[in-house]
Amino acid sequence: MQRAAAGVLRAARALLYERHGEPSAVVQLKDIEVPKLGDTDVHVKMLAAPVNPADINMIQGTYATLSPLPAVGGNEGVGEVLEVGSRVAALKAGDWVIPATSGLGTWRTQGVFPEQMLLKVPRDIPMLCAATLSVNPCTAYRMLADFETLAPGDSVIQNAANSGVGQAVIQIAKASGIKTINVVRDRPDLPKLVERLTALGADHVITEDMLRKPEMKDVFKSIPKPRLALNCVGGKSTTEMLRHLQPKGTMVTYGGMAKQPVMVPVSAFIFRDVRLRGFWMTQWRKEHEQDQHSVATMMDALCQLIRRGQLTAPACTQVPLQDYQEALEAAMKPFTSSKQILLL
Ligand SMILES: NC(=O)c1ccc[n+]([C@@H]2O[C@H](COP(=O)([O-])OP(=O)(O)OC[C@H]3O[C@@H](n4cnc5c(N)ncnc54)[C@H](OP(=O)(O)O)[C@@H]3O)[C@@H](O)[C@H]2O)c1
Incomplete structure (x- = not known):
């Protein structure tokens, strides 16, 4: 794998789909290039990301919003900041972040994302709670x-x-x-x-x-x-x-x-x-893009519940990235009663 000057790995593994269709047929684990860090970008090492019904529908091409192809799957997850661009003020290396919007493509080992697509979450909540918090x-x-x-x-x-x-x-x-x-x-x-x-x-x-x-x-x-x-x-x-x-x-x-x-x-x-x-x-997030107060109030309230043990991660099965086919299959079966969470 290539290394950047800062010593950060510049290639990632990702669950990619190049066309819409049944997830088992179109999703593939591939190496992808991690783009150069821009001034307002954040380089993130993804830790865990769930498989949600909307992710499946996006891959099938039946969801209300679709990512341009080829696309990395996943809209939710948690990652750790490795590096930030020179104009990023609100995040630093070591912070935990979750998606602030949908369409991030969280099923990857690392990625470079614009700062406004990320939301900082406290590191004192369990990783599985953080990975399943944003949706x-x-x-x-x-x-x-x-x-x-x-x-x-x-x-x-x-x-x-x-x-x-x-x-x-x-x-x-x-x-x-x-x-x-x-x-x-x-x-x-x-x-x-x-x-x-x-x-x-x-x-x-x-x-x-x-x-x-x-x-x-x-x-x-x-x-x-x-x-x-x-x-x-x-x-x-x-x-x-x-x-x-x-x-x-x-x-x-x-x-x-x-x-x-x-x-x-x-x-x-x-x-x-x-x-x-x-x-x-x-839609709520789009309508509240400029209303950071409402977003922060909601996130604070949820993190407080998590800290008090009143809000736990959903019943789940943790699946190593290479076993993604099992996770996709289980996520689509009835009566599974267990959220599939990819460990990245
Ligand atoms: N509008 C929004 O902003 C928003 C946000 C989040 C989620 N969602 C939607 O909410 C739904 C649940 O998401 P999730 O992540 O919570 O799902 P999840 O944890 O994967 O659970 C899926 C649920 O759907 C039930 N189910 C599956 N097929 C069914 C059927 N044919 N008839 C009745 N129940 C069925 C499952 O019950 P069994 O155990 O009986 O199979 C299970 O309770 C999805 O449609 C998702 O897209 C919408």
């Missing part, structure tokens, strides 16, 4: 804060509650005294999953089938009907979840894992005046 916990935080004014004792219902976002919702809500009703798909090892989510702070964990049952009344003996529903799935799951929303409550759709449209009974609009909204973290 899912931020999404959970915003959805709990921005759509309904929730007070301790209020409740929230969500589907795909075992997803990365879902686990963050459970923990952030718990820390604020908000009750959660968590919907998951039935599976052979359901009791284990219920136990895991309950240990995170879930008040109720129910299957999609249970949403339709009269026993749901029992849930609402101890907690109020939810003012907020978080929809990651679409299709039937969403229609059933919506039944339990309070009149004038809000359902926020942020994922479409079932690849089915959201169907809403007319009666939900006429007799309960429910509000249907959507959320996209990428």
Whole structure:
């Protein structure tokens, strides 16, 4: 490998795709050149990066935003700063950084990125928390804060509650005294999953089938009907979840894992005046580029929760970079219940 004058390695390994398609077919581990450091650039050694559904959709070419090809996969992760350009003031060698925007291409051993594409995170949080901080916990935080004014004792219902976002919702809500009703798909090892989510702070964990049952009344003996529903799935799951929303409550759709449209009974609009909204973290970041105060407030709040042990990394499997095919495959399988995190 080439060495620059400063003694820093100038070649990296990266998971690259040159065309869109199924990840197992188009993603390859390749050597790539690390570009020269510009005045406002930062040279980063990547430490760990998860495989998220949006990364898969970007590779498939089905996501709302696509990186120019050839592209390095991955939008989330944590890295350590090796070197900074002469006009970089806010970062120094040794700092930990995470992506400030999407499209960074985090599945690489090292890279040179413009300073404004990075956000400094404290080094006293666990590496796996930092690697999974910029997308899912931020999404959970915003959805709990921005759509309904929730007070301790209020409740929230969500589907795909075992997803990365879902686990963050459970923990952030718990820390604020908000009750959660968590919907998951039935599976052979359901009791284990219920136990895991309950240990995170879930008040109720129910299957999609249970949403339709009269026993749901029992849930609402101890907690109020939810003012907020978080929809990651679409299709039937969403229609059933919506039944339990309070009149004038809000359902926020942020994922479409079932690849089915959201169907809403007319009666939900006429007799309960429910509000249907959507959320996209990428858009929120774009709209808050000049509002560093809101970004810092959110990141500080999340790091505080992590330090207090109230927000942990999602259940995960750590995978060495060379075994990336296993990680891609596992990330696309149903009922995996474990975030694949590439060790770089
Ligand atoms: N809008 C935003 O800003 C934003 C931000 C972050 C994430 N997201 C989206 O949120 C979703 C979850 O992301 P994540 O990183 O949290 O995912 P994740 O940790 O990989 O979990 C995926 C979840 O989807 C569920 N699932 C998969 N296929 C399903 C199906 N056909 N029907 C119902 N549930 C299904 C899985 O449940 P099983 O265990 O039952 O398979 C699991 O709960 C993705 O769609 C992602 O793109 C959106």
